[in-house]
Amino acid sequence: MNPAPILEVITARESVAGVAADELRGQISALSQQLTALETELAELATTRNTLLRLAGHTDDGQCAGTGPGNPTYQQILAVFTTAEQQLRAKDICRALGIGVTANHTEGLRAKLNRLVTRGVLTEDQPGLFALAPAPAGHADATVA
Known part of the structure; x- marks a missing residue:
C-alpha cells in the first residue's frame, strides 16, 4: 500500500484548516478589541453617571440627598x-x-x-x-x- 495519496489529502486538508484557523483567529482578535473598547466605554459611562449624580446631590440609590421622607x-x-x-x-x-x-x-x-x-x-x-x-x-x- 502506498501512503502518498493519503498524505497528499491530509496535507491539503491541513492547509485548508490552517487558513480557516488563521481567519478565525483574526476575527477573534478583532472581536476582542471591539469588546475591550465597549467594556471601557461602559465603565467610563458608569463613572460619569455616578459622578453627575453625586454632584447633583443624589445618593447611591438615586434619591436626592437630604430630601428623603425622614428629613x-x-x-x-x-x-x-x-x-x-x-x-x-x-x-x-x-x-x-x-x-x-x-x-x-x-x-x-x-x-x-x-x-x-x-x-x-x-x-x-x-x-x-x-x-x-x-x-x-x-x-x-x-x-x-
Whole structure:
C-alpha cells in the first residue's frame, strides 16, 4: 500500500484548516478589541453617571440627598400640606412654618418644593401653586413616614 495519496489529502486538508484557523483567529482578535473598547466605554459611562449624580446631590440609590421622607424639613413642609384644603404658594408655607417671607426664604423653600414635585410627592398644576400629589392607585395610605 502506498501512503502518498493519503498524505497528499491530509496535507491539503491541513492547509485548508490552517487558513480557516488563521481567519478565525483574526476575527477573534478583532472581536476582542471591539469588546475591550465597549467594556471601557461602559465603565467610563458608569463613572460619569455616578459622578453627575453625586454632584447633583443624589445618593447611591438615586434619591436626592437630604430630601428623603425622614428629613425633618421635608416632614414639616408635608405636614403643612396635610392640613391645607387648597393649593399653597411658597410664601404661604413659609408663614405656616414660621420662617421669614423674604425672597431668600421663599426661594429656598421653592427649591425644596420643586424637588418634591420632581419626586412625585407634590404637584404644581399652575406655576407657584403646590399641592399634595394624589396617592398612586393601589396604595391605601399615602402618608410619608
